[in-house]
Amino acid sequence: MTKRKIVCMLLALCLAIPMFGTQTTSAAPVFADVPSTHEAYEAINYVKNAGLAGGYNEGGQLLFKPSHLVTRSQATIMLLNALGVEKIKSTKSSYSDVISGSGLSEFVETATKMNLLVEKSTDRKFYPYLAVSLKDASLIISKAYNLDVEKYSTYSLPFKGISASDPYYKYISTLYHLGVIDDSFAQLSNKNVNRGQFSILIARAAQKFEPPVQGISAPEDAKVIGKVNITVDNLNVRSSATSSISTNIVGKVNKGTTFNVYEDSNGWLKVSYDGVFAYVSKQYAQYITGEVSKPETPKPPDTITTGTVGKATVNGLQVRSGAGTNFSSIGVLNKGDEVAVQSISNYWAKVSFNNKEGYVHKSYLKLLNQSGSAVKNRIIVIDPGHGGKDPGAIAESATEKAIVLKVANQVKQKLEANGAKVVMTRSGDTYPSLQDRVKIADNNYGEVFVSIHVNSASSSSAKGTETYYSVSSGDMFEEDIKLATYINNQIVNNAKMTNRGVKKEAFYVINNMIIPSVLVELGFISNNEDRAKLVNDQYVSIFADSIYKGIVEYYNK
Known part of the structure; x- marks a missing residue:
C-alpha cells in the first residue's frame, strides 16, 4: 500500500474529523455508540456540533468510537479546529510520513509552526497513528491556550503515578486546578487517552479559555463599535483577554494612544493593534465615540422599610413577575440600585420594586441587613x-x-x-x-x-x-x-x-x-x-x- 493511500485512509476513515465545521446549538445524541448515559456524552456532542470532530459511517449508523485511543493526527486536528486558526498550505511536508499538500499536512505544518507537537521530531516523522497520553494532551492544550504552567508546578495533585519531579507534572496540574482535568482522570497519569476522554478535555478547554490571537487581520472599519483613548503609560497589549499570564503580552502603549474597538466584554476591549486583533483592559481606556448605551435606570422604591436591602451587583438585572426565568420581566435594576427584600426562597428574592412586587435572582443582589449582625441569615x-x-x-x-x-x-x-x-x-x-x-x-x-x-x-x-x-x-x-x-x-x-x-x-x-x-x-x-x-x-x-x-x-x- 502506498504512503498516499495510507494517509488518505487516515483522513477518511480513522480521523473522521472535519477540517471546517459550522457550530450549532443542537445537543442531540447523534452517535449510535454514545448514549446519553455515557460519561463523555455532552463533550462528544459539543465537539461534533462545534465542528471539531466527526464520526464514522458504518452499517448505516454514525459512530464516534469513544473507546478507541485518540491518535496524534486526531488530537492535532481537534485542537487546531478548537483554536480556529488558519491552516498553513505548504507544497513541502516537514515529515516523511505525512503527504505534502494533503489535508493532514495542513494541520501538521500549522501545529509545527505553533509548537503544538507532542514532541519534536528527530527523524522527520510525525507518527500520525501513535496514541496520545494524558501527559501529551495536557502539554499541547496548555501550550495552545498559553496557560501559566509554572504557576501550578508546585500545586499538589491527588493523582497517583506522577511525581512533582515529572516534567509533565506542571501541565497536568495546570489543567486540574483550572477544571479541565477532574478526578475521573486520576488513574490515567501515565496512560493513553481515548477519543471520548480527549473530547472531554478539548471541550472543557475550548469553553473555558479564549484562544490566543493568531495574527488574523482586524476587520473592516464598518465593524468598529467605538474608539478609545488610553489613559495610562506602559499599558500592556495582550493577545488574549486575561492578565493572569505574561506570555500573551504583545506590546505596550502609552497615554493618549487611540484604538478602534471591535468588542467590549467582561472588562476587556478587543482592538486593532499592528493590523491584528489584540486586547487592552477597559479600566485604562476612555471612550471617545461609540460606547454602548446603558439601559435607563428605573427608579427604586422611595423608602425601604423591611429589614434587608438587596443592592444590585450587575447591570441589566431583570425583575420578574414570578420566581423563575420563565416569568416575564417587569423592570430592570442596574448596579447599585436598591430594593426592599420581603422574603427569600432558594435562589429567588421577593422584592418591592417601583411600588410593585417582583422577584430577583439573589445571586446578583448583595443582601444587606439594616440592623443587628451583618451576617445574620446569610x-x-x-x-x-x-x-x-x-x-x-x-x-x-x-x-x-x-x-x-x-x-x-x-x-x-x-x-x-x-x-x-x-x-x-x-x-x-x-x-x-x-x-x-x-x-x-x-x-x-x-x-x-x-x-x-x-x-x-x-x-x-x-x-x-x-x-x-x-x-x-x-x-x-x-x-x-x-x-x-x-x-x-x-x-x-x-x-x-x-x-x-x-x-x-x-x-x-x-x-x-x-x-x-x-x-x-x-x-x-x-x-x-x-x-x-x-x-x-x-x-x-x-x-x-x-x-x-x-x-x-x-x-x-
Whole structure:
C-alpha cells in the first residue's frame, strides 16, 4: 500500500474529523455508540456540533468510537479546529510520513509552526497513528491556550503515578486546578487517552479559555463599535483577554494612544493593534465615540422599610413577575440600585420594586441587613481545600489539608455565633472533588464562597498571603475583588503577613460560581516563618478571625 493511500485512509476513515465545521446549538445524541448515559456524552456532542470532530459511517449508523485511543493526527486536528486558526498550505511536508499538500499536512505544518507537537521530531516523522497520553494532551492544550504552567508546578495533585519531579507534572496540574482535568482522570497519569476522554478535555478547554490571537487581520472599519483613548503609560497589549499570564503580552502603549474597538466584554476591549486583533483592559481606556448605551435606570422604591436591602451587583438585572426565568420581566435594576427584600426562597428574592412586587435572582443582589449582625441569615459557604487522599502542600509534618480545616472550622463557629448559616464543603478528612464543592454551594443556595488554602513554592524564600478572584461570563467580579481585598487585608494586618496582594486566576471552584467567590492562600508552608504561624494554634485563630472579619466588612460596606 502506498504512503498516499495510507494517509488518505487516515483522513477518511480513522480521523473522521472535519477540517471546517459550522457550530450549532443542537445537543442531540447523534452517535449510535454514545448514549446519553455515557460519561463523555455532552463533550462528544459539543465537539461534533462545534465542528471539531466527526464520526464514522458504518452499517448505516454514525459512530464516534469513544473507546478507541485518540491518535496524534486526531488530537492535532481537534485542537487546531478548537483554536480556529488558519491552516498553513505548504507544497513541502516537514515529515516523511505525512503527504505534502494533503489535508493532514495542513494541520501538521500549522501545529509545527505553533509548537503544538507532542514532541519534536528527530527523524522527520510525525507518527500520525501513535496514541496520545494524558501527559501529551495536557502539554499541547496548555501550550495552545498559553496557560501559566509554572504557576501550578508546585500545586499538589491527588493523582497517583506522577511525581512533582515529572516534567509533565506542571501541565497536568495546570489543567486540574483550572477544571479541565477532574478526578475521573486520576488513574490515567501515565496512560493513553481515548477519543471520548480527549473530547472531554478539548471541550472543557475550548469553553473555558479564549484562544490566543493568531495574527488574523482586524476587520473592516464598518465593524468598529467605538474608539478609545488610553489613559495610562506602559499599558500592556495582550493577545488574549486575561492578565493572569505574561506570555500573551504583545506590546505596550502609552497615554493618549487611540484604538478602534471591535468588542467590549467582561472588562476587556478587543482592538486593532499592528493590523491584528489584540486586547487592552477597559479600566485604562476612555471612550471617545461609540460606547454602548446603558439601559435607563428605573427608579427604586422611595423608602425601604423591611429589614434587608438587596443592592444590585450587575447591570441589566431583570425583575420578574414570578420566581423563575420563565416569568416575564417587569423592570430592570442596574448596579447599585436598591430594593426592599420581603422574603427569600432558594435562589429567588421577593422584592418591592417601583411600588410593585417582583422577584430577583439573589445571586446578583448583595443582601444587606439594616440592623443587628451583618451576617445574620446569610448563607456562607466555607471550603477547606484538599482533604482525604489529597493532602495538599506538605512540609515536615505539616499538611495543608489539616491546617485549612482547623481554620475553616473556627471561621464557621464565628459566623454561626453571629447568625449566619454556614455550609462546609467538608467537615472532616474527606475529599470532595472540585466539581462536588461547586455543587455543594449551588445545592445550598450559597451567597458567598470562601475557599481556604495554604501555599507552597520551590523556593523557601517565598512567603506571604494572597487572595484570588475570578472573572467569568456574566460574573459580578467587582464583588469578588471587594471580598478578596477585605479578607486579604485583615489577614495581612492581623497576622503580620507579607502582602502578596489580590490577584485574578480562574481556579475551578471560584470560576464556576455565580456568587461572590474568593480563594485565599494563607501563607507558604514551604517558608519557615509562614509555616511557624500556620501550625500555631494562636495564629490559626488569628487567620480564622481575619477571614470572619473580612466577610463582615464586605457585608457592612
